[in-house]
Amino acid sequence: MNTDESSLGRCPDCGERVPETWLLVEFKRDDGSEGIWAECPACEKVIAPEE
Incomplete structure (x- = not known):
């Protein structure tokens, strides 16, 4: 079994790693940069x- 999941980064509140499977929304900001919202598993x- 492969346990090496890609990470979206860390939760700014608790510091837990957020796996890609917890991604909720990807969006483009007014300045052209990309943003994401995810649910923290912890x-x-x-x-x-x-990051």
Whole structure:
């Protein structure tokens, strides 16, 4: 079994790694950059993952 999942980054609240499977929304900001919202598997909040 492969346990090496790709990560979206870390939760800004608890620091937990957020796997790609927890991605909720991808969007493009007004300045042209891309953003994402995901659910943190540890604290169950909707967050913008940080690197």
